[in-house]
Every structure is written in C-alpha cells, then in structure tokens.
Amino acid sequence: MSSWVIWLIAAGVLAGAELLTLDFVLLMLAGGALGGVAVAAIGLPVGLQLAAFVLVSLGLLVFVRPIAKRQLIARTPEQIDGAETYVGKVAVVTARVDHLDGRIRFGADDWSAVSQSRGESFEVGSTVRVMQIRGATAVVSESHE
DSSP: OOOHHHHHHHHHHHHHHHHHHHHSSHHHHHHHHHHHHHHHHHTHHHHHHHHHHHHHHHIIIIIHHHHHHHHHHHHHOOOOGGGGGGOOEEEEEOOOOOOOOEEEEEEEEEEEEEESTTOOBTTOEEEEEEEEHHHHTTEEEEEEO
C-alpha cells in the first residue's frame, strides 16, 4: 500500500474522531496528515512526510484552531435545555402548593413544587409561574395572569 494512502486513511480517521471531541485538535492533526499525503504523493521519503505532518499540524494548531474556536463560540447561542426550559412558564396547581410541598402540571408533565416564600400557598386549579428548578422540584410564585 502506498504511503500517501496510509496518510489519507489517517486523515479520515482523525477527522472522524474529531466528531467525538469537537475540540478542533484532531481536525488540525487531520490537516497535518493531509500535508503528509501531499509530500508522499510527490514521492519524498517518510522522514519528510513526518516533518510535513508535524509542521502543518503545528501551524494549524497555533494559527487556525484559536480562530476556529473563537468563531464557533461567538456564533453559538446559549441554549437553555433540560428542566431549565420550564423556568418562567405558567403551570396549574394539581395538589395544594406551600413552602413544603405540592404538585403542578405543565401540559402532560406533572412536577413536585414548593412556593417561593413561606407565606405563599396556592390552591388546586390556580395558576403559578415557575421561578426556579431545584433538582426535580419547581419553585413557584404567583403568576399574575
């Protein structure tokens, strides 16, 4: 098997492995392996192929990776996910809620809930707003709706 094919396979494996880390390091090494492909394709010895791999990889890691990471971070919006998506939503009380316990419902989801302050309590059927999620418990307050 030709050395350029081995370098090409290495580049593909490194680029594929990048999908597991998403840190741009393996992708830069894949670029270095493509440098090895180019040197191997013109028939230069393995020592020069390795030198090309190292030089291209280092160049990409030092110059391209920081720019790529900065662009990715700047263009990626903060995403609220998981239970935090319920914060700010209105729910219906299904079992009296006070500062110790209670139950609320968002559509088909049933949650344990407590009131935000000791003096607050909400009767069955009233609407409340989720102010915070603590573990599996929603902290609620008056909905003003």
